[in-house]
Amino acid sequence: MGLKEIVLTKSIYVFHVSSGSCNNCDIEIIAALTPRFDLERFGVVLVGSIKHADAMLCTGSSNRLAIPRVKALYEQMPKPGFVIAYGSCGASRGLFKDSYNTCAPLDEIIPVDAYIPGCPPKPEATIAALAKLIARVRAKKAVK
Amino acid sequence: MKFPAYMFAFLVFPGFVFSAVAGLMAGWVDRKVTARLQWRVGPPWYQNFFDILKLLLYKETLIPRGVPKAVFLGMPALGLAAATLVSTIVLITSGMPKIGFIGDVIVVVYLMLIPPITLMLGGFASANSLASLGASREMKLMLSYELPFILALAVPIMKCGYVIRLGDIIAYQRLHGDIFASLSGGISFFVMLLCIQAKLGFVPFDMPEAETELMGGPYIEYSGKALAIFKLTKAVMTVAIPAFMIALYLGGIKLTLDGIVKAVIKYILILTAMIIIKNTNPRVRIDQAVKFFWGIVMVLAAVSLVLAFMGR
Numbered sequence: 113m114g115l116k117e118i119v120l121t122k123s124i125y126v127f128h129v130s131s132g133s134c135n136n137c138d139i140e141i142i143a144a145l146t147p148r149f150d151l152e153r154f155g156v157v158l159v160g161s162i163k164h165a166d167a168m169l170c171t172g173s174s175n176r177l178a179i180p181r182v183k184a185l186y187e188q189m190p191k192p193g194f195v196i197a198y199g200s201c202g203a204s205r206g207l208f209k210d211s212y213n214t215c216a217p218l219d220e221i222i223p224v225d226a227y228i229p230g231c232p233p234k235p236e237a238t239i240a241a242l243a244k245l246i247a248r249v250r251a252k253k254a255v256k
Numbered sequence: 257m258k259f260p261a262y263m264f265a266f267l268v269f270p271g272f273v274f275s276a277v278a279g280l281m282a283g284w285v286d287r288k289v290t291a292r293l294q295w296r297v298g299p300p301w302y303q304n305f306f307d308i309l310k311l312l313l314y315k316e317t318l319i320p321r322g323v324p325k326a327v328f329l330g331m332p333a334l335g336l337a338a339a340t341l342v343s344t345i346v347l348i349t350s351g352m353p354k355i356g357f358i359g360d361v362i363v364v365v366y367l368m369l370i371p372p373i374t375l376m377l378g379g380f381a382s383a384n385s386l387a388s389l390g391a392s393r394e395m396k397l398m399l400s401y402e403l404p405f406i407l408a409l410a411v412p413i414m415k416c417g418y419v420i421r422l423g424d425i426i427a428y429q430r431l432h433g434d435i436f437a438s439l440s441g442g443i444s445f446f447v448m449l450l451c452i453q454a455k456l457g458f459v460p461f462d463m464p465e466a467e468t469e470l471m472g473g474p475y476i477e478y479s480g481k482a483l484a485i486f487k488l489t490k491a492v493m494t495v496a497i498p499a500f501m502i503a504l505y506l507g508g509i510k511l512t513l514d515g516i517v518k519a520v521i522k523y524i525l526i527l528t529a530m531i532i533i534k535n536t537n538p539r540v541r542i543d544q545a546v547k548f549f550w551g552i553v554m555v556l557a558a559v560s561l562v563l564a565f566m567g568r
Binding site: 152153160 | 287291294295296297298299300302303306307309310313314315316317318467468470472475476477478479480483
């Protein structure tokens with residue numbers, strides 16, 4: 113664990129990508145940032161531009177319309193950056209698995225570093241996933 | 257002073273290194289007080305240093321296609337140089353009033369305009385419609401706050417017997433008491449507080465950046481080192497502009513132990529006042545901001561100018 117891993121994990125700016133989600137996960141993301149849980153304690157800030165981001169938080173089932181956008185956003189993210197699949201839809205397409213419109217789960221479109229299952233995941237689950245991601249980065253398993 | 261001394265003053269103390277570190281700490285005070293006002297815990301004190309280190313050392317700097325590279329990457333550097341020059345001149349002169357030249361108040365006012373202009377040009381250069389919109393708002397905001405700012409600045413100049421040397425203003429206050437204590441000084445201090453709120457892009461007047469509608473405005477296409485330099489510019493300005501106010505209204509910095517402690521307390525009070533204004537007000541529209549600055553604030557500034565002319 114060098115300076116790079118410490119610096120990268122102490123200050124994670126998150127960009128929120130909604131690839132056809134039902135807004136349930138999106139509300140829970142905001143809940144994780146509000147006073148009760150306050151992710152800013154760990155340096156997590158929600159940013160508006162993908163160019164400022166260190167992590168993509170992808171919600172939704174990544175339908176056909178969204179796939180080119182998700183790819184473009186992944187390419188625009190300054191590296192090193194992480195991708196987190198948020199919610200059941202992000203992790204595995206959820207109940208849209210057999211839909212004509214969702215042809216692949218997120219991790220077959222872009223490389224995913226962490227999964228947060230749940231419909232929607234609780235803020236506690238978000239924090240637990242963040243801790244696991246930080247441990248992975250510090251063990252040099254997830255830095256690209 | 258000789259050339260190496262100037263370079264040391266510009267690059268280390270009280271120039272770049274000192275003001276950047278102090279500005280990042282001020283940025284932490286901002287985030288922490290904001291968090292406490294929102295009943296959150298807030299980040300630890302070293303948070304801003306990690307943010308800057310991350311951007312400076314490890315993140316990629318992306319340049320969009322079809323962008324003039326020299327303007328896109330040169331503007332942040334120019335802004336940081338101007339901001340550092342402001343903080344160097346202001347901090348040295350408020351500590352040692354004898355150093356300085358006639359007209360340095362005017363030089364400081366013009367140098368303070370360069371960081372917003374570089375931000376504007378960087379925004380226009382970054383080939384993004386949201387960045388252009390943010391840059392055009394920045395331009396309107398600059399036009400609106402600059403007039404009351406200069407009118408308010410005229411009050412200390414007038415009260416000190418029409419001097420345009422920062423050192424003379426401070427020397428006058430050491431003899432005759434702070435300008436803030438007089439009626440016109442108090443009013444123009446308040447006017448200038450509102451203007452620097454806009455100058456630093458704090459919330460009621462942060463419509464150029466507008467995280468929720470413009471996604472960062474002129475900053476939107478900046479990443480990595482260029483974004484870090486813009487953030488450092490903002491940090492340096494967060495030190496330089498309140499220090500300029502302390503020099504104009506509150507007697508500068510006496511170079512004794514309790515003088516320095518008093519100056520730091522004054523700085524933190526001004527900063528906290530701005531943070532509280534920031535957290536208790538929603539963002540206004542650009543037309544509301546122009547109306548506010550050219551209406552009420554202008555009238556207040558004019559009243560303080562008339563009072564200063566009458567010797568109050």
